[in-house]
Amino acid sequence: MKYYDNDDELERALFALDLEEPPADLRHTILASTIYHVPVAATVRPWEPWLYGGLCAALVWLLIAVIRGAVAPAMTAAASYGDELAAFFSQPTTLLWFAVGAAATVWISQVNLTVLPGYQRAARR
Amino acid sequence: MVAALLEAHSIDPSSLIDDQTLVAETLAGRHEAFGTLVERYDRAVYHLAYRTLRDQEEARDAAQEAFFKAYRSLRTFKPGAKFSTWIFAIVYHACCDRLARRKRYSNEELPERADTAAGPESEAIASDEARRLRAAIAQLPEKYRTVITLYHLQGRQYDEIAQVLGVPMGTVKTHLFRAKEQLRRILNEQTAGARP
Numbered sequence: 153m154k155y156y157d158n159d160d161e162l163e164r165a166l167f168a169l170d171l172e173e174p175p176a177d178l179r180h181t182i183l184a185s186t187i188y189h190v191p192v193a194a195t196v197r198p199w200e201p202w203l204y205g206g207l208c209a210a211l212v213w214l215l216i217a218v219i220r221g222a223v224a225p226a227m228t229a230a231a232s233y234g235d236e237l238a239a240f241f242s243q244p245t246t247l248l249w250f251a252v253g254a255a256a257t258v259w260i261s262q263v264n265l266t267v268l269p270g271y272q273r274a275a276r277r
Numbered sequence: 278m279v280a281a282l283l284e285a286h287s288i289d290p291s292s293l294i295d296d297q298t299l300v301a302e303t304l305a306g307r308h309e310a311f312g313t314l315v316e317r318y319d320r321a322v323y324h325l326a327y328r329t330l331r332d333q334e335e336a337r338d339a340a341q342e343a344f345f346k347a348y349r350s351l352r353t354f355k356p357g358a359k360f361s362t363w364i365f366a367i368v369y370h371a372c373c374d375r376l377a378r379r380k381r382y383s384n385e386e387l388p389e390r391a392d393t394a395a396g397p398e399s400e401a402i403a404s405d406e407a408r409r410l411r412a413a414i415a416q417l418p419e420k421y422r423t424v425i426t427l428y429h430l431q432g433r434q435y436d437e438i439a440q441v442l443g444v445p446m447g448t449v450k451t452h453l454f455r456a457k458e459q460l461r462r463i464l465n466e467q468t469a470g471a472r473p
Contacts, residue, residue: 153468154406156461163457165410166429174323175337182315182341186348187308 296360304351311351315344318361321431322368328426329372331415339375343368365433365441369423376419413463421456428453 156162217223240246294302294313302310322343327336346367347354354363414425420442427433427441428449439446 153409153471154464155468156464159457159461162461162464163429165406166425166460169407169410169430171320171324171430172327174320174340175333178323178337178340179315179319181337182319182344183312185341185345186315187311 297356300351300354300360301356303348311348314360314364318364319344321361322364324430325365325423325426326368326372328414328422328430329369329419330375331422335375339368339371342371346371359437361433362437362440365427365437366443369441409464409467410460413460413467416463417456417459420452421459424449424452425456425460 154161154165156165217226294310296314296317299310299314303314319340323336323340326339326343327333330336330339343364347364354360414422417425423442424438427438428435433441435446435449438449442449
């Protein structure tokens with residue numbers, strides 16, 4: 153073991169020290185996180201922010217309405233519309249027309265409306 | 278002609294480009310230029326982090342974090358400044374953050390959580406005296422370790438070290454003087470203890 157009498161000897165020893173080797177994959181990990189880094193793709197669809205934004209806006213509006221005490225009239229109006237709707241659907245005539253409409257829809261969905269090419273139509277005849 | 282000369286003397290053309298040009302090229306969209314900067318400084322940056330933190334894994338993370346921050350904020354790099362000073366300052370601050378976190382989560386003093394292992398491969402093949410010197414440096418307080426690392430092991434100038442550490446140049450000189458004093462004391466005590 154060396155005895156360091158003066159600064160010069162210590163300085164020489166310090167300057168002679170080598171830098172440690174970094175881990176083998178350090179450069180690779182640095183490059184992977186910088187220049188080869190692929191930005192993460194957006195996980196939300198384009199319409200989703202609009203939907204969530206709309207819902208948030210509606211919630212805020214509702215909250216303000218609650219604070220201002222305008223909920224009771226709104227609830228009354230909604231209840232009266234509900235009653236009118238229920239009365240409309242309970243009439244026999246309405247129900248009959250709904251049944252006719254549903255039957256027509258089912259029948260049309262069963263009809264084959266595919267237009268065949270000319271030579272196939274001729275062969276059918 | 279130039280390319281042929283470079284090839285004949287096996288000189289990497291990228292080694293002739295200065296750091297500022299590489300930064301400018303990276304900002305202009307040629308991202309490979311940053312790769313050259315990484316090649317130039319990854320060893321020195323890791324070394325500074327390792328000397329400051331004395332933990333291989335943390336040093337590696339700090340080095341990676343420093344380059345990531347540098348890459349992200351390359352636009353804030355001042356054209357007249359030295360890239361080496363800038364990247365060293367970033368890694369030094371990253372190390373300080375880690376040391377502060379380490380202190381918060383343990384009751385130990387900052388320098389006590391040491392990775393006293395000899396270090397990466399180079400130390401395994403180093404001479405006994407060099408290993409002893411490295412171990413003695415590891416025993417120094419953090420500010421002295423950093424100054425010794427930057428000045429003696431990386432050959433940085435006083436003014437650059439002052440900029441990296443954010444202290445006056447006189448403080449750097451004082452730290453260096455005290456670091457050497459402590460180092461000599463540690464080494465000589467070991468020598469005296471080993472003698473019969």
